Amino acid sequence: MSRNPITPTIPLDAQGVHHGFLKLPYSRDDSAWGSVMIPITVIANGDGPTALLTGGNHGDEYEGPIALQELATSLRPEEVTGRVIILPMLNTPAVAAGTRCSPVDGANMNRSFPGTPDGTVTQKICHYVATELVPRADIVLDFHSGGRTLDFLPFAAAHVLDDKKQEAACMAAMQAFNAPYSVRMLEIDNVGMFDTEVESQGKVFVTTELGGAGTATARSIAIARKGIHNLLVHAGIKQGALQRDETVHLDMPDETCFTFAERSGLVEYLVDLGDTLRAGQPVARIWPADRSGEAPAICTARRDGLLTARHVPGLVKLGDFIALVAVVEDQPDA
Numbered sequence: 001m002s003r004n005p006i007t008p009t010i011p012l013d014a015q016g017v018h019h020g021f022l023k024l025p026y027s028r029d030d031s032a033w034g035s036v037m038i039p040i041t042v043i044a045n046g047d048g049p050t051a052l053l054t055g056g057n058h059g060d061e062y063e064g065p066i067a068l069q070e071l072a073t074s075l076r077p078e079e080v081t082g083r084v085i086i087l088p089m090l091n092t093p094a095v096a097a098g099t100r101c102s103p104v105d106g107a108n109m110n111r112s113f114p115g116t117p118d119g120t121v122t123q124k125i126c127h128y129v130a131t132e133l134v135p136r137a138d139i140v141l142d143f144h145s146g147g148r149t150l151d152f153l154p155f156a157a158a159h160v161l162d163d164k165k166q167e168a169a170c171m172a173a174m175q176a177f178n179a180p181y182s183v184r185m186l187e188i189d190n191v192g193m194f195d196t197e198v199e200s201q202g203k204v205f206v207t208t209e210l211g212g213a214g215t216a217t218a219r220s221i222a223i224a225r226k227g228i229h230n231l232l233v234h235a236g237i238k239q240g241a242l243q244r245d246e247t248v249h250l251d252m253p254d255e256t257c258f259t260f261a262e263r264s265g266l267v268e269y270l271v272d273l274g275d276t277l278r279a280g281q282p283v284a285r286i287w288p289a290d291r292s293g294e295a296p297a298i299c300t301a302r303r304d305g306l307l308t309a310r311h312v313p314g315l316v317k318l319g320d321f322i323a324l325v326a327v328v329e330d331q332p333d334a
Contacts, residue, residue, distance in 0.1 A: 004117035006128040041072040041086040048082025052137035059094025062216040064143025067224035082237045111192035139204040146212015152309045154210045155181035176234035177227040183250045250326035256302040259323040261316045263297040265289045277301040283323045
């Protein structure tokens, strides 16, 4: 197999604080000998676990990049036992463009793992992360939110896994993150996801959905900031107490949690995020956008639960996501 051309401009295994880049040569029309420069910070002190913290996997999701930028400027080595690897803008070209997918090759990074060293820009970044960074990590936190087309109740999530010991460790880390909502998630289509790559290497993995609508809020950033602190304390990398607030536990057990549009048009939501729904209850109406005097199509919940995510723009296309209904679970024993 070819060698990955990405090289770090800082040491990954040295003590102290190091700010730099993962440098990927990329020849293009406007820069014949140019490079994609992916920001990275490594903060290490003594022997201990390693946390890999990533944001900007999708370029229009902002809580992760903002909270991790703050962490990179504020976390001191004396606060750390072990190592923290921070990549605030993992998909740097997409973050710069404010797009979900990379403007360089059109790829969705979170469907491109484990990547390849001789592929497109996105595939090379994925391959480097999968082969050089994930193996160094004991715990991985990958921030997501809804981007420009979705809005979520703010939650942290861990996945249902075949390895129940690993699943339990992931669930415990997710609960330590302590978002307002905590989701046990069965992925319907996990091929190519960063999540799947990390979990396949036996690591503890936590992800989030912390809002959306193409922006971040003071509340969503505060949730991300607290979650980082809690996760580092939980992992034994940072000293201090867990900052705990009430969390609602949700489950996404199967595809009946999802409702999709069967018509294009103007979407009118009949319920709001956090509302309780019954199976068969109307969630939204889709009105024609090209004529009047025609009745709307009705989109209904496919199961009982809480409206956990919804489409954001007022126009939808055939096949667009409309609603995610998650099941409220009993609180686990403390």
